[in-house]
Amino acid sequence: MGAVMLAVALATLDTAIANTALPAIAADLHAAPAASVWIINAYQLAMVATLLPLAALGDIIGHRRIYISGLAIFTLASLACAVAPTLTTLTAARVLQGLGASAIMSVNTALIRFLFPPHRLGRGLGLNALVVGVSFAIGPTIASLILATANWPWLFAINVPLGAIALAFAMPALPHTAQGKHAFDPVAALLNVITFAALIFALGEAAQRAPGAEVLIAAAIALGFGALLIWREAGHPAPMLPVDLFRLPVFTLSAVTAVCSFAAQGLAFVSLPFYFEDVLGRSQVETGFLMTPWPVVVAAAAPIAGRLSDRYPPGLLGGIGLAILSAGMASLALMPAHPSVTDIAVRMAVCGAGFGFFQSPNLKALMASAPPERSGGASGIIATARLLGQTTGAALVALCFGIAGKHGPTLALSAGAVFAGAASVASGLRLFAPSHRAGVFQK
Incomplete structure (x- = not known):
């Protein structure tokens, strides 16, 4: 549970910290405010587009493997964010970081289900909600403290030792869960990625009051590929x-x-x-x-x-x-x-x-x-x-x-x-x- 809570705290903190530090990052990288928003968007898009495929893969190969792999990717991507020299490289590193966070968040509650007996599952999930709430609350404060004494790369560099500690907890302690007998469907995974990426893009562009045509096209792509995804997985024993x-x-x-x-x-x-x-x-x-x-x-x-x-x-x-x-x-x-x-x-x-x-x-x-x-x-x-x-x-x-x-x-x-x-x-x-x-x- 310590491994689960530490990794969830890292993934939650990173969203709040990046939001708070966005102006400082944009100024240092000489990026326009509109372009710098992709530091946030890249992370969110990568997360929401891959959550369900990674959750489905966890049911097949085991939640433990997905969790540990995601934590390792998140830690390495945090190091890449800390040393990124340009907005483009930072955005690419944020995509990888979002992928790692997605792997963590896609199976964390599934792991908690296997850590606690049914009559105490609520306590385990309450601890998970406690960690998310505390991390969300202190994120802006931590960002402000770091920026008061150091430059923005340290916001990401601090994840590296904490991620290593979480890996040290996770590898010997997380439970091995039963693996599914059905195969992973890469076509369904691709359809899922397109569907949810287009949906989040449409909502984000609507929030920025972008031209209506862009929003409608993105929404149409989300609906079309979502329908294809449901058709593709009709009758599947465990659809993505x-x-x-x-x-x-x-x-x-x-x-x-x-x-x-x-x-x-x-x-x-x-x-x-x-x-x-x-x-x-x-x-x-x-x-x-x-x-x-x-x-x-x-x-x-x-x-x-x-x-x-x-x-x-x-x-x-x-x-x-x-x-x-x-x-x-x-x-x-x-x-x-x-x-x-x-x-x-x-x-x-x-x-x-x-x-x-x-x-x-x-x-x-x-x-x-x-x-x-x-x-x-x-x-x-x-x-x-x-x-x-x-x-x-x-x-x-x-x-x-x-x-x-x-x-x-x-x-x-x-x-x-x-x-x-x-x-x-x-x-x-x-x-x-x-x-x-x-x-x-x-x-």
Whole structure:
């Protein structure tokens, strides 16, 4: 579990650190701001395009091999990022780093399923959510501390010794899981890469308010190749895009809950800095502190929710948590014109408590509803749902700004409250869905 948590922390930290350091990197490499965004986009595209193929490969050759290989690639790619002399080479290294992070995130929850007995799975997933929350919270702080004393390459160089330590933990300790008997389909993998890369590209371009033709072409490619992928894998015992798992009502509702809730999170975390600085007139330093209560409370609530999910239905816990998140985001949107720091902090803490209360039970519901031999596919869907939700939320923020101008952040927070409310309803519906898997996978 130490190996799993350390690698997940590295992959999560790297996203937050790179976002914070983007202006410094662009200035040092003499790159235009628009071009430097590819430092972020390359990482995200590589991750989302390869999550499901790597998860499927993990079910075939073993989750341990995928995890250790991904950790090694991530560590070496971090070294390549640290010594990259140009934006082009840094972007290429970030693609490799995203591939390594994808391998880590595609099977991490599958490994946790094999580390904990079923009646304590919620505790394990709660620890995983705790690590993600803490890493997300301290990422900007770590980036600021490093940049205050050193230049940007050290942001990536620090991953090298930490990755080596994680490998030293992982190689003797991670469990060997049963290997699947079906073969890996490279054609399906290629179709999957094109589908999700085009989808994320379309959402990203929409967020940047690119010409409509570019967005529509990318969306059409995503739909077309997605249809080809489903056709290609019709009848496959373990499809790469696990459409068969969506025949399980609990799995489907859990995936919908995840996408909607992470869309709400994306709407909040992209719009709140604009809200604090442009609407409320706070400084950048104050904004950093005001953003902190949400992830800190998520980190505190996640282990508690994980333990509770071993005793109470995830649908109930998730429904309550997401209702709290919806109320918290609505309270942010309805804040008075001149709120105090306490007013803001309490509302942010309420949002964090709601989000943290949903995350671990929802992870458990997704993993427990899938058969053990399909743990990789379920784990891949978890990571994919998170990335799709966050990317959708970011794109909707851009739309809100286009519609409402200076009132865009308030509209985005209101939309986030609606998404969280929809996620709460989807979570509650799981209480009435059949929980058994009998017959679903029989021809």
